[in-house]
Amino acid sequence: MWDSVADYYKSSQWLYRLFIYNKDTLGMHFGFWDVHTKNRQQAILNENDEIIRLAGIKKGMVVLDAGCTQDFGKTNFANDYFDVIFGIESLCYASPKTNILKELHRILKPGGILIIADGYLKGKSNMNLFQKDIEDFKSAFALKEFVTGGEMVASLKKAGFSAIQSNSYLNRVKTVLYWLVKLGGSFFRPIYANSLALELACKGASQGFMDYLVIKAVK
Numbered sequence: 001m002w003d004s005v006a007d008y009y010k011s012s013q014w015l016y017r018l019f020i021y022n023k024d025t026l027g028m029h030f031g032f033w034d035v036h037t038k039n040r041q042q043a044i045l046n047e048n049d050e051i052i053r054l055a056g057i058k059k060g061m062v063v064l065d066a067g068c069t070q071d072f073g074k075t076n077f078a079n080d081y082f083d084v085i086f087g088i089e090s091l092c093y094a095s096p097k098t099n100i101l102k103e104l105h106r107i108l109k110p111g112g113i114l115i116i117a118d119g120y121l122k123g124k125s126n127m128n129l130f131q132k133d134i135e136d137f138k139s140a141f142a143l144k145e146f147v148t149g150g151e152m153v154a155s156l157k158k159a160g161f162s163a164i165q166s167n168s169y170l171n172r173v174k175t176v177l178y179w180l181v182k183l184g185g186s187f188f189r190p191i192y193a194n195s196l197a198l199e200l201a202c203k204g205a206s207q208g209f210m211d212y213l214v215i216k217a218v219k
């Protein structure tokens with residue numbers, strides 16, 4: 001559906017700006033909801049807070065937001081540079097995963113923390129039932145690969161990370177806007193692609209073949 005990840009983001013930016021982010025949060029992620037959360041901006045901040053808590057980010061630390069900066073596959077940062085690296089819904093684009101995780105491992109200090117918040121496949125035995133949905137989801141979000149949490153953990157280990165913890169936050173993620181698919185049809189590509197992807201994310205969550213994990217790993 002897209003020529004590249006850049007093509008997808010260039011074409012979809014106005015939609016993200018309209019429905020997802022504002023100048024206060026600048027966040028383009030799903031966000032974490034609870035009974036006190038009133039709107040998407042609060043949900044986005046809740047997810048940021050959870051990542052800060054899990055990573056133990058404190059004033060004075062050197063932190064990289066991987067996915068809002070130079071290509072995370074080949075950065076020009078020095079070895080052992082960051083205390084914390086986090087990637088929110090960005091490392092799903094890393095391909096092949098192990099090579100990019102090796103680069104993040106290189107620039108993280110020994111004992112430094114990597115946090116990855118992202119959607120994953122659940123890897124259930126009846127996966128073939130959802131194969132078309134999964135391929136459509138990848139194509140709509142310009143994903144080269146869409147892995148299971150287990151595959152991500154295996155790639156992290158191969159890249160040299162240890163003390164890996166993975167927790168599901170699926171019950172705190174809410175997807176919206178997929179009704180737009182009815183408006184977009186196949187005529188207006190960014191609307192169609194994003195609403196299809198969100199519709200399939202909803203289906204993946206409700207039918208149990210997708211998950212949303214926050215993975216913590218230590219160099």
Ligand SMILES: C[S@@+](CC[C@H](N)C(=O)[O-])C[C@H]1O[C@@H](n2cnc3c(N)ncnc32)[C@H](O)[C@@H]1O
Pocket residue numbers: 005009026027028029066067068069070071072073087088089090091093094
């Ligand atoms: C869903 S957005 C999330 C952005 C941000 N992390 C946030 O939470 O608001 C995914 C981001 O991944 C970035 N991305 C994809 N491939 C990348 C790469 N190879 N290097 C750096 N960023 C990348 C895209 O530019 C996009 O901004």
